Structure formats: C-alpha cells, structure tokens
Amino acid sequence: MSWLKIVGLGPGADSMITPEVTAALDQATDVVGYVPYVERVAPRAGLTRHGSDNREEIRRAEAALEMACDGRRVVVVSSGDPGVFAMASAVFEALEAGRPEWRELDIQVLPGISAMLAASARAGAPLGHDFCCINLSDNLKPWALIEKRLRLAAQADFAMAFYNPRSKSRPVGFERTLEVLIDECEPERVIIFARAVSTPEESIRVVALGDATPEMADMRTLVIVGSKQTRLIERSGAPLVYTPRSVA
Amino acid sequence: MSWLKIVGLGPGADSMITPEVTAALDQATDVVGYVPYVERVAPRAGLTRHGSDNREEIRRAEAALEMACDGRRVVVVSSGDPGVFAMASAVFEALEAGRPEWRELDIQVLPGISAMLAASARAGAPLGHDFCCINLSDNLKPWALIEKRLRLAAQADFAMAFYNPRSKSRPVGFERTLEVLIDECEPERVIIFARAVSTPEESIRVVALGDATPEMADMRTLVIVGSKQTRLIERSGAPLVYTPRSVA
Numbered sequence: 001m002s003w004l005k006i007v008g009l010g011p012g013a014d015s016m017i018t019p020e021v022t023a024a025l026d027q028a029t030d031v032v033g034y035v036p037y038v039e040r041v042a043p044r045a046g047l048t049r050h051g052s053d054n055r056e057e058i059r060r061a062e063a064a065l066e067m068a069c070d071g072r073r074v075v076v077v078s079s080g081d082p083g084v085f086a087m088a089s090a091v092f093e094a095l096e097a098g099r100p101e102w103r104e105l106d107i108q109v110l111p112g113i114s115a116m117l118a119a120s121a122r123a124g125a126p127l128g129h130d131f132c133c134i135n136l137s138d139n140l141k142p143w144a145l146i147e148k149r150l151r152l153a154a155q156a157d158f159a160m161a162f163y164n165p166r167s168k169s170r171p172v173g174f175e176r177t178l179e180v181l182i183d184e185c186e187p188e189r190v191i192i193f194a195r196a197v198s199t200p201e202e203s204i205r206v207v208a209l210g211d212a213t214p215e216m217a218d219m220r221t222l223v224i225v226g227s228k229q230t231r232l233i234e235r236s237g238a239p240l241v242y243t244p245r246s247v248a
Numbered sequence: 249m250s251w252l253k254i255v256g257l258g259p260g261a262d263s264m265i266t267p268e269v270t271a272a273l274d275q276a277t278d279v280v281g282y283v284p285y286v287e288r289v290a291p292r293a294g295l296t297r298h299g300s301d302n303r304e305e306i307r308r309a310e311a312a313l314e315m316a317c318d319g320r321r322v323v324v325v326s327s328g329d330p331g332v333f334a335m336a337s338a339v340f341e342a343l344e345a346g347r348p349e350w351r352e353l354d355i356q357v358l359p360g361i362s363a364m365l366a367a368s369a370r371a372g373a374p375l376g377h378d379f380c381c382i383n384l385s386d387n388l389k390p391w392a393l394i395e396k397r398l399r400l401a402a403q404a405d406f407a408m409a410f411y412n413p414r415s416k417s418r419p420v421g422f423e424r425t426l427e428v429l430i431d432e433c434e435p436e437r438v439i440i441f442a443r444a445v446s447t448p449e450e451s452i453r454v455v456a457l458g459d460a461t462p463e464m465a466d467m468r469t470l471v472i473v474g475s476k477q478t479r480l481i482e483r484s485g486a487p488l489v490y491t492p493r494s495v496a
Contacts, residue, residue, distance in 0.1 A: 015268035018361065023263070057493075083368045085493070089376030092490035096481050103483035109369035111361045113266065120331045121357035128337030130397055132380035132406060140494040149378055149404045156400040158380060233344050235351035242340035245305075245333070246388040 004068040004105055006088045008081040008112015009040055013198035016113045024075050024110060032064045033077035033087065041077065057087065061094035065102045081114035085135045085163045116161040119194030119222040122204050124233070124240035126192060126224050129247070131159035136166075136173055143173070147180055154184035159243055160225040165217040174223075175214040181225060185209055190226035190241055193217055206232070206241055252316040252353055254336045256329040256360015257288055261446035264361045272323050272358060280312040281325035281335065289325065305335065309342035313350045329362035333383045333411045364409040367442030367470040370452050372481070372488035374440060374472050377495070379407035384414075384421055391421070395428055402432035407491055408473040413465040422471075423462040429473060433457055438474035438489055441465055454480070454489055 005024045010016035025031065031041050035051035043049065052060045061076070068074045078086035088109050095102050120127040132153045138146060153160050166174040181189070187210030195203045195218070205216060209225070217223055229247060233240040253272045258264035273279065279289050283299035291297060300308045309324070316322045326334035336357050343350050368375040380401045386394060401408055414422040429437070435458030443451045443466070453464060457473070465471055477495060481488040 010266070013268070015271070016266050016359070018258070018264050018266055020261070020263035081365050081369075083365060083373045083375055085376070088369075088373035089490050089493045092373055092376075092479075092481060092488055093492055095488070096479065103481065107488070109373065111264070111365040111369040113359045113361065114365060117329050117331060117359040117362060117365075121329075121336075121359040125331045125336035125340055125357065127331050127381075128333070128340075130380070130382045132378070132401070132404075133375075134378045142495070145495055149406070152400045152404040153380070156380075156397045156404075158397070231344065233340060233351065240340055240343070240355070242337050244341055245337045247390070247393055 001106070002068050002071045002073055004064060004074045004076065004107045005110055006076045006078070006082045006091055007110040008078055008086070008114070009037060010113040011080055011115050011118040011198045012196065016118065016198060018110070018112065021110050021112065027073055028075040029072045030067050030074045031077055032060055032074060037077045037079050057090035058094050061087065061091040062098060064091065065094060065098060065105065068105050069101055078112070079115070081112045082109055083111065084114045084116070084133065115163065115197065115222040118197045119192065119224060122194055122197055123192045123206065123224065125242040126190070126226050126230055127159055127161065127243065128245060129159065129227060129229060129243040131161060133161045133163070135163045136177055137164040137170060138173055143176070147176070150177060150180045151184055154181065157227045159227045159230060162223040164219065165221055165223050166214060167219045174217050178212055178214060181209055190230045190232060192224040192241060193221050194224065195221045197222065204238065206239060249354070250316050250319045250321055252312060252322045252324065252355045253358055254324045254326070254330045254339055254356070255358040256326055256334070256362070257285060258361040259328055259363050259366040259446045260444065264366065264446055266358070266360065269358050269360065275321055276323040277320045278315050278322045279325060280308055280322060285325045285327050305338035306342050309335065309339040310346060312339065313342060313346060313353065316353050317349055326360070327363070329360045330357055331359065332362045332364070332381065363411065363445065363470040366445045367440065367472060370442060370445055371440045371454065371472065373490040374438070374474050374478055375407055375409065375491065376493060377407065377475060377477060377491040379409060381409045381411070383411045384425055385412040385418060386421055391424070395424070398425060398428045399432055402429065405475045407475045407478060410471040412467065413469055413471050414462060415467045422465050426460055426462060429457055438478045438480060440472040440489060441469050442472065443469045445470065452486065454487060
C-alpha cells in the first residue's frame, strides 16, 4: 500500500519526535524535505532521502505526490509541526492544482511539537492564555497585512508568537515589527527570544519590549510577546515567564 | 534529586506522547492531575497517582509543588500541551503566590501535541497561515473580552482555534460566539468541529459557518474557523481543509 504522510519532526531533539512519526519514518521508502530536515532522518537500506532547497516547496510537494502515485510510501518532513507555516499547506496547494489521481491518495498529516509550543515551554507558560501566531515573512503576503494583524492582535491583547522574524534577505521586517509593537504596547511588555530550542545551540533571552533590538532575532529564533497580563517570576536561575489563566 | 515536570499527554493516543514525556513518567514517584488524565498513566510499583477534580487546579498545583519540596519526583499531567489553557499557568500562579522555597525547585515544562495541532492535522492544514487561539470559557474572563477578541480576530482575518467551546454549565457561550462570527464573517466560511481527536470516539465535521449550530460542539470538541483564504479540496473521502501560505 502506498501513502503520503506529512509529518512534524519537532523543534530539534529526537526526544520530542512522537512515536507515530518515528513509525512512519521506519515504514517509508522515501523521505522528502528541506535538506537540513531530511538529514535529521538516519539513512538506512530501502530508504531514499530527497533533500531540496528552501524555496522549492511546491516542486518538492509535487514530487512527493507523484512518488506516492507511483506506489511508494512517502514521508514529507517539516521541522516543528507540519501544519504551522510548513509543508502541509504546500502539499495541499500542489494537490488542489495537480492531477486528479493525487486526490485519491492515502494522505495523512501527523502533528509535531511546534516551535511555538517548545519555546513557550522553555520560558514557562507565556501562551497560557489567548494568543495568536503570525509569520513575519513578507515573501508570501504584503507587509501592510502583517502590520494590520500586529495592531489588531495588540488591541485584542493576545500574546503573540512570531515565526520567521528576520533573515538576511529580509533585514528590515523585524525592525518595523518592533516599531509597531512599541507604538501599540507599553515598553515594559515582556518579549522572549527563543533560539534553536532543544538543540545544542539553544538560547532563551527575556527582555522588556523597550530594550529589544532587531539583532536579537534571526531565522532560527521564535519570538514570543506577552500580553498585558504576562508576568515574570524571579528566582536564582532564569526567570519564569507566564500568562495567568484569568483576566479580571 | 527531586523535580517537578509539567507535561503534555497529547490529545489521546499514546502514539502522540513524546519520548521525553514517557521518560519523565517512568522516573516519577508521583503523578498529579485531573482524574481522567492521571488515569492515562499506567499504575506501577513506586508511583502514586493523585487524581483530582476539574475545578481544583490551584490546590492541585500547590500539592505538587509541596511534594517536590519534600524530595519527590513529581509529574503534573495535562491533556494536549501543558502551556495551552492547561496546568503550566496554574502551577506558576501557585508558585508566584506561594512559599519562597518553591522558586528554587527544578521545574520543567515538557510540551505536548496540543488539541489544536491534532485537530488541524486531521482536517488537513486549516492553521497553515496566521491564526489565533481563544479559550471560549468565561469562567476566568468576562464575556465582553471574548467577544472583543473574536471581532478583532475576524477583522485581522486570522484562522481561529477555540478551546472549551461549550459545556453543561455554559450552554449559551458558543451560541453567542456563532452570532458574533456570523456578524463578522461571510456564511460560506469554513468551520471544523473536531471531537476527541485520536481517541476511539473521534469525529471530524466540516460545515459552512451559516450551517453551524451550537449543538455541534461540546467540551471534547476543538473548533477551528478558517480565514477568508481557507479552502476545501473535495475527493472521494472527507474533504481536505487547508489555508494557503500566501495572501495576494
């Protein structure tokens, strides 16, 4: 039986990969994805690893669908969760535009620990109350829409998780994000820079919004901005950051 | 060495529990939580299971902190992810208000597959673009704030995930939620009722907002409302629901 499974490898540590994802990888004939994610799957006899470049999501999705149509057992890997700014939507875009046969494939999405949940856990529980999740890259949507969403999210007093805050090709977007937040929120607002969570390069930095600078984020950073209610618990080690369950 | 780990058991299936959570449960002397979640941990020699009632979060958190202070290895269990409307914030509320010794404990939060990610995966990828996550219970915040957040989220065109849509003690809240959504969104908007995902009682229902009724949700239902961009792919089986990565 052929199939296509779109799976999440979690943020980095093998100990955060779910058993159902591990089982899918064990049964696969082909694994498809961005090179560094494909390399997280150990090579073995009977498994072909197809690594491709960052900007090739649709071509990669089409190749995966075609392989499943040819009778293979194909796993498409994403970091984190495949449904949060990752390969699941890319596969469904390709599926909708593609050959009618693709629609009859056995397709499953297997969730993973998203970067946002892993970062939140490391800091404490900053997403413990209502929150939103925004991709700050303007590659696939206009900056005006990002700014509108930031302002409305601040007015709703959501905590916010930001994906793709900053890259070499988009050096100014996160600077503008901080300007919008400074305009909408008080300077004491808590902001968390969680980089490469669960990998050897992990770092967690907690600062006040007024002290945040663009260079604190890069492409491996998940940024969380607290709501008005978010609090810090000081202790000997790093402070704990959490958002209470109640609003009076 | 004593410690306190606040862990997520995922939505229901054992195959979605991460290895690091399983390891914590294997090493624990005590497991603490709401009765049905504690019962998901198999009994064994050397492990005491402390089940408590739904409304007892703070008392339960205090008991867990006190046990860790007494030298025990304590796991606090939540369903889904412990940082999303679950026990992590309750433990930190108790910690902040409690004895100074509690702050020096070795405390970790171990993320889990949240109901929202599991529900999204089963439907396709409805959370594949910017989204928000709102707890619809007005036990811990005023209804006016929920309504404000719903309206701003609709204006931001976020997809939305709703926790705790409806219970016997709150029969009208979800009815009012649907009224607000009908007021802000077009009747064709996609709404997903994902009940008891990954358990034997799982059901996924996809309807247009204009056809949604309050009885479609209960306390075991995670509700996802698509954005304006969310699309359905029809095929022989259940349709796939996804939100594209781009907005023109």
